[in-house]
Amino acid sequence: MTAIPLDQFDAVLGSTSTEISSVALGGRVLSTSDEWFAPASSLLKVGPAPSLKGQFGPKGALFDGWETRRHNPTYDWVILRLGPNAGGRFIGFDVDTANFIGNEAPEISIHALTLTPEEEASTGNALAENDARWETLVPVSPCGPSQRHLFKLEADKQQKVYTHVKLHMIPDGGIARFRVYGVIPPPPVGQGDGEQIDATNSALNVLDLAHCLNGGRIVFTDDQHFGAGSNILLPGRGKDMGDGWETRRSRGKGHFNWAIIKLGEPGLLSYAEVDTAHFLGNFPESTELLGTVHEADSVPSPDAKWVTLLPRTKLGPGRRHFFALTDGAAAAYTHVMVKMHPDGGIKRVRIHGRRAAPLAAAKIAAESLPAVPVPQDIQDPLPSATSDPFAPVSAATSLAPSSTSSTSSAAAGIVIHGKFVPAVPLTTAAFAAYGAVIDGPSGTNPDAGKPFKVVNQGTARKYLDLAAIVNNYSAEAQARTNVHVYRCDPAAALPFEVKLLERHRFTTQAFIPMVPVAGKQQGFLVVVALNGQDDRPELSSLGVFMATTEQAIQYHPGIWHHPMIALGQQPTDFACIVNESASHPQLDCDEVEV
Incomplete structure (x- = not known):
């Protein structure tokens, strides 16, 4: 285990892994020893912890995080289930004590284990804190007040897949956020998120190879001033502009922003979805998609051999756009570059295709693949076009007052x-x-x-x-x-x-x-x-x-x-x-x- 300086976060964790503990991926708290002052579930919230200084509840000062009682003679603990069903390979951890000053956790340690589906079904939420299968990944390490503590695992520890994590807070106190960074293994054939099953041959199944739960991840983003690039691979369509990828406004002629997706596994690509949900006045003017084959662990460079999959194409506001990918089956692509011209915001990007390995094993040539229908664009209404659901409504939509008898x-x-x-x-x-x-x-x-x-x-x-x-x-x-x-x-x-x-x-x-x-x-x-x-x-x-x-x-x-x-x-x-x-x-x- 190695402690990482905060200025190396992007290089060590941000561009190499996915936050696999996040509630956005289904991460959840199973049990905890104590959460008297603040609930352990706050550890997994998506955004940073805001200060609640000066605010009090029935049990005392309010904190956005996990805070336990005083005077624990040993330690407090919380057990988490990671979001991906099959777990993930760990790269490192972020333990954030934001806003906890004088009541922060003095020390922490981190432990993990792996349960098979059968073991998990029999254990359920009753996984014991003292189970002999817990492995120590981060030994007892000091924490300071109101700061992020980054830990990277050694290379030999990054190869095993884990499903559960246990965080020790020694002896008690508060932690605002706890994030587990890792790599999600590609799911077995037939078990991908949203996988379209082909009843004749499973090698022909179609799935979103970019989806984070199918192993896809963002390895490079040139600008994420208002929203992280990794958001475009999350499940669902989110709740507002904050969980999309949004860049600064550009002023230079010919400007574009770009991100690189490493697909969950190499694939022959059929169609893409670019969703601009919630981006109504700041959607990109157009987008462009390119693909490459890059087997090394490094990020492919901009001057690598990128093949145009979708030439520059106009986008609209608040819409799910579907595009057939030209030359998508010309190679077993490993990475896709997403460009937005000149700037703006994109909510989600989906890259649908077939896994290359099962096709090769079945000896199915690319030219003989049956076509995959491309869906029509969808202008799908969302709960609110603004982050404020109580924004004023027009006279046309201001309906009868609550005293009306209308049930239309x-x-x-x-x-x-x-x-x-x-x-x-x-x-x-x-x-x-x-x-x-x-x-x-x-x-x-x-x-x-x-x-x-x-x-x-x-x-x-x-x-x-x-x-x-x-x-x-x-x-x-x-x-x-x-x-x-x-x-x-x-x-x-x-x-x-x-x-x-x-x-x-x-x-x-x-x-x-x-x-x-x-x-x-x-x-x-x-x-x-x-x-x-x-x-x-x-x-x-x-x-x-x-x-x-x-x-x-x-x-x-x-x-x-x-x-x-x-x-x-x-x-x-x-x-x-x-x-x-x-x-x-x-x-x-x-x-x-x-």
Whole structure:
């Protein structure tokens, strides 16, 4: 283990690895010894920790991080599950004590282990802190107040894949952020994120080779003044401009910005998606894509042999653009360069193609590959075109006040703190930050990219892995999975006035409408918000969605939400799937007024 100066972050960690512990990739806290003053889940937040100096809660001064009680004779600990299902190979760590001065962790140590899927299924969230399989990766090391501490693993330690990490805080105190940097191995054939399965030959499967969960990563970005280049490979479409790649404004003639993606594995490329979601007045004028074959560990240089895959092509605001890639099958490309002219912001980049190795093993020549259909561009509405969901609305969209008896879809939305927030269509991408949408492609959510298998003797399509049931209770809680039915009366008036939100801290919660054929239900409203710095709903993250009766939803653990708001002329029954504690029912649900 080697301590790294902060000015070497980009060279040692930033350009060589991915933050595989991030909540944006599914990283989560499984258990902790103590979080009396501030929750351990804050360790994995995406952004830097802001100062909350001078703010106090029921337990004392507020800190955005993890803070424990005083006077621990040994150490406090937290166990994390990494985001990628198969884990990752570690490069190093960032332990940040930002804003903790006088109550920072004096020392830390870092440990890790690997569980097979079978072991993880049997262990669940009850992984023991003293399990003999924990390996020490960073021995006891000193920490200072309000600063980042970077550690790089030795080369021999970077080859093993780990799924879980344990951080020791010795003996107690506070840590603001904890980031694990590593490399995500390419997933096995058939298990890639969003992989399109070919029923005739798995070598013909198509997947996003640039997606971070499929092993893709950014190895170079020339400018990331407003947003990191690595954001363009994250899952979903994000929540605002802050989780995209945005550069400074340029003034020079012929200027462009560029980033280099190392694909998860070499591939023959079919089409690309360039998404400018949330970038409405600052999207690039155009984009350009180039590919190269570079087998070395180094970053390919600008004067390497780059092949034009997409010539300079205009972009539009807030749109998913799909482009066929010229000469994408001419080589087994390892890297793709993304240029934006002259500057601006891009939300996501997807590079869809086929893995080169399975094609070679099956002796399938590039010229004989069946064509991959290129989707049409999508102008997909998002919850808000601004980071402020309470921005003023025009007279045309200022609907009747909450006292109206209207229940028409034109008035669908909520009123909160006297402000009207309209409902937007429920889509998989728009809802990703809050949970999962459980449905198949339909007229309201034409998500043709959902993988499926043909089952039941050819009479059905099985859409795969739409929502995993998560149980983050400790073993002592004796939690079990239950199924309930809620009969919800339709909203008496729209817009609906929201006065409270609730959450289940340790479990997912799915609601599946049970609608009779020819029923008069008109769908339901879904109101959600992320958790805020004070462990209350963060209303700036509020989302309001209009769901159809063809759709079901599942909230992530810890997501604040309003109880079901049914629409139409008759009650709607919902099947609810949730984990509940047999021994500590008070843990099951938190409710707050807003």
